[in-house]
Amino acid sequence: MDTLKHGYEEKNYMSYMKFERSLNRYGWIIYVLLILADIYVRRQIANQSLDNKHIILQCAFALLYIIISYIKLSKGNLIYQKPRIVTIIKIFEIVTAVCLISTLYNSIMYYFVALLPITIVSLSRGFKGSIVYLMLGWATQNLSQHLYLRFIGGGPDYSHQFPCFYLVIIxxxxxxxxVFCFIWGDIFNEYIKSEEENKTLIDRLGDKFIQLxxxxxxxxxxxxxxxxxxNILEETNNKLTTSVAEFFTLQQISQAITSIFDMNELLKFVNDVIIGVMGVYHSTIALCSGPxxxxxxxxxxxxxxxxxxxxxDYINCDIITQSSLEGHSMIDNNVNTSEYPFTKGRNIxxxxxxxxxxxxxxxxxxxxxxxxxDAFDDENMxxxxxxxxxxxxxxxxxxxxQQMHDLATHDALTGAYNRLYFNxxxxxxxxxxxxxxxxxxxxxxxxxxxxxxxDTxxxxxxxLVLKTISKYIMKTLxxxxxxxxYGGEEFVILMPYTSLEQAAEKAEEIREGVSKLIVSDRVISASVTISIGVSSYPETSGRPQELVSMADxxxxKAKESGRNRVCISKPKSEN
Incomplete structure (x- = not known):
């Protein structure tokens, strides 16, 4: 029962926190109205002149209560995780409320208002949880009422006729x-006992259910x-049939792998085999590319x-991408086009x-x-x-x-083709x-x-200069x-279907673009220029060697003329 009670108290503590927030959110309005009502009574009914010390004292208590409420509302998530801090704040809250009530003209009519914070405690935490607050409220009410009447006054003092009047009333x-809190606490305990009996009954029914x-x-x-x-007998028979078909299929693919060296031809062959073996509506093979x-x-x-x-366009949807990157297969026998946008309009x-x-x-x-x-099953997958x-x-x-071929035909530093491949x-x-x-x-x-x-x-x-220029030129081609x-800092460009005039225009475009480049490694920044020679078949050259020598x-000539320029070889008619 102690365990259940502890659990229930924990649950009620959360309810207590909710009640607390509601009281803090609207409680200050009650105290502001009490102050206004007190001013009215003193002024209109008791015919008293307004005493600044009364108003200052009441406003001080009200302001203190509002500050406490604001702290609890703004820092509630941190405060309510620490019950001790909650208790200290609750004590300040009760003391503030009690002292404010004691300053009212007809304070004996509003003693119950100071009990509102204690009411929430008794409703959510039982009689024992409210005893300390009741004693604190009683003692503070007596003390504050006595001190107020003795040192400040301003209200009816019934203690002249009956010295213990306020003590008795409070x-x-x-x-x-x-008594009310005690009754509620008794109901609280009865509720816990009832919960325990219900739990025991449920446990017994649960045991019976488990046995059944x-x-x-x-x-x-x-x-x-x-x-x-x-099922095992049926599976064995199916597996024997499937194994024969699998063996034949894999044999075909293995032969293709060893005899077909072109990637596209191999993939086409495999795609055709899959369509034939699986009996599918469509088969598609997609490969990963890029970073x-x-x-x-x-x-x-x-x-x-x-x-x-x-x-x-839609093969890179989330589900297919996840399958590709994580390396796990997937099957779906009830395709939704919103999840697989690449199936739109194809009745997949x-x-x-x-x-x-x-x-x-x-x-x-x-x-x-x-x-x-439901066309596929796990065996198909x-x-x-x-x-x-x-x-x-x-x-x-x-x-x-392909990588080995690239290493053999490309320059490792710049990514351009090498001289052997060019030849x-x-x-x-x-x-x-x-x-x-x-x-x-x-x-x-x-x-x-x-x-x-x-050297510099x-x-x-x-x-870095070589790589930067190479990257720029390759983008423009x-x-x-x-x-x-071609060698060292020399590069060559071979342009089919391009006349001498067109090549010269392209060369000038490249020269101008390179001259605007800024080569930088975050420490050094520099600009660079290039000199270019251009030749063309059949205008200037009649053999491959002449193409190279005439352009060279x-x-x-471009270098002799001051560099950073394009020079065109002379047509054969002028040689």
């Missing part, structure tokens, strides 16, 4: 209120075992361009999403869809996961191959220009006074243009 008030539930579980358990045995691993559709069985565009009712994952890194997802509800594991290995191998590419592009009859222009550029940067600021800042580091001669 005692009667508090005795009646004590256990008996029911035993019966259900025997029945479940029979069902389970039957944020955003999904990009690579292969899909969706032929409608509008529908495919919707899938591409069921889907499975399985991620491609390798070495803890997301690679992409395979997404299969069906127009029928498991088979798709096995396929995804094989494909993940193939994707990772393809990316490693092969210029012959390839020149042959294309010969066969198809289009122009091929060549630009060579050199950073002015680059040695000065290295160090090689690290020189490297077309997709079909080729940018390569023009570059030399």
């Amino acid at each position: 005692s009667i008030h508090y005795l009646l209120f004590t 539930e256990q008996a029911q579980k035993e019966i259900q358990s025997h029945y479940d075992k029979l069902i389970k045995t039957n 944020n691993n955003k999904l990009k559709v690579q292969v899909s069985s969706i032929f409608d361009k509008k529908d495919l565009a919707i899938v591409s 009712q069921s889907l499975i999403c399985v991620p491609f994952f390798s070495k803890g890194r997301p690679l992409g997802v395979v997404l299969i869809e069906h127009s029928i509800k 498991r088979l798709l996961e096995v396929i995804a594991q094989q494909v993940s290995i193939a994707i990772e191998n393809a990316r490693l191959y 092969d590419k210029i012959i390839e592009e020149f042959n294309n220009a010969l066969d198809r009859g289009h122009d091929l222009s060549f630009i060579i550029l050199d950073i002015d006074f680059f040695k000065k940067f290295n 600021y160090g090689h690290l800042f020189g490297d 077309r997709k079909e243009d080729m940018f390569a580091r 001669d023009a570059l030399y």
Whole structure:
């Protein structure tokens, strides 16, 4: 019973706090009205002149009460967590209220008002919780009333006819209120006792219910075992059938992985196998790209361009992105278009999403869809996961191959193509220009006074200059243009389908843009210029070697002419 009582008291303490807030919010109005009423009585009924000391004293007590109320309201969350502080504030509150009542003209009519704060205590915490406050109120009321009449006066003093008049009246008030608190406390205890009996009865009923539930579980358990045995036999048969199909599917994919080296062809083949094996409405494969691993559709069985565009735009919705990044599969047999916006307008009712994952890194997802509800089960998802594991290995191998290819063909510092790759590419592009009859222009550029940067600021800042210029130039070029580091601070640009005049305009645009760059490493800031030479087939050159040599001669001329300029090689007709 003590435990229940403690729990109930804790609950009532929270109720007590609510009552306290309400009293603090509106209690000060009562005391302000009492002061106004007292002024009226003294002035109009008792025909007394207003005494400043009465008003000052009453306002002081009222102000003190308001301050206490404000503290409790504004700092309530901190104060109410510490019962001792609540008790001290309650004592100040009662003393303030009692003293204010004692200053009223007809104070014996308002003794009950001072008991309002104690009422909340008795209602929410029982008789024992209010005894201390009752004794405090009684003692303070007697003392404050006596001191007021003796030293200040200004009201009817009945103690001349009966010396113990106020003591008796106050005692009667508090005795009646004590009886009331006692009755309420008795009801409080009876309520706790009733709660204990109810709890005991509920516990007994709970025990009976548990016994019945256990008996029911035993019966259900025997029945479940029979069902389970039957299901195991059915599962075994299904697994044998599925295993044969899985083995055939995985064999096909393994052969494709070892024989198909082009990533797009491999993904198309796998997508076709998934559609055939799973019997799905649509299958889509999307791979992660960029620093944020955003999904990009690579292969899909969706032929409608509008529908495919919707899938591409919304494939990075929250659910699919979470599946991709966290590496967990998901199945939904009751698709809601608000959760899967990429299904809008396609009547998709069921889907499975399985991620491609390798070495803890997301690679992409395979997404299969069906127009029928409840079209998929866990076995479908498991088979798709096995396929995804094989494909993940193939994707990772393809990316490693691409990385090795990039290392072999790109300059590690600037990200531009290297000279070896350029030497092969210029012959390839020149042959294309010969066969198809289009122009091929060549630009060579050199950073002015680059040695000065290295000598003055160090090689690290020189490297920063190379990277900054390379990054800028690569942003300005077309997709079909080729940018390569030719050696040291020299770079070349190969521009198919570009005349000499167009190449010269592009070269001037690059030169002007580079001259406006500010290279900075947060300690050193510097500007840089470049000199450029331009040649073109068939206007100035008839062979790949001539493209390079003619542009190089023009570059030399640009440097001899004062640097930071573009020079064009002479047409063959002028040579």
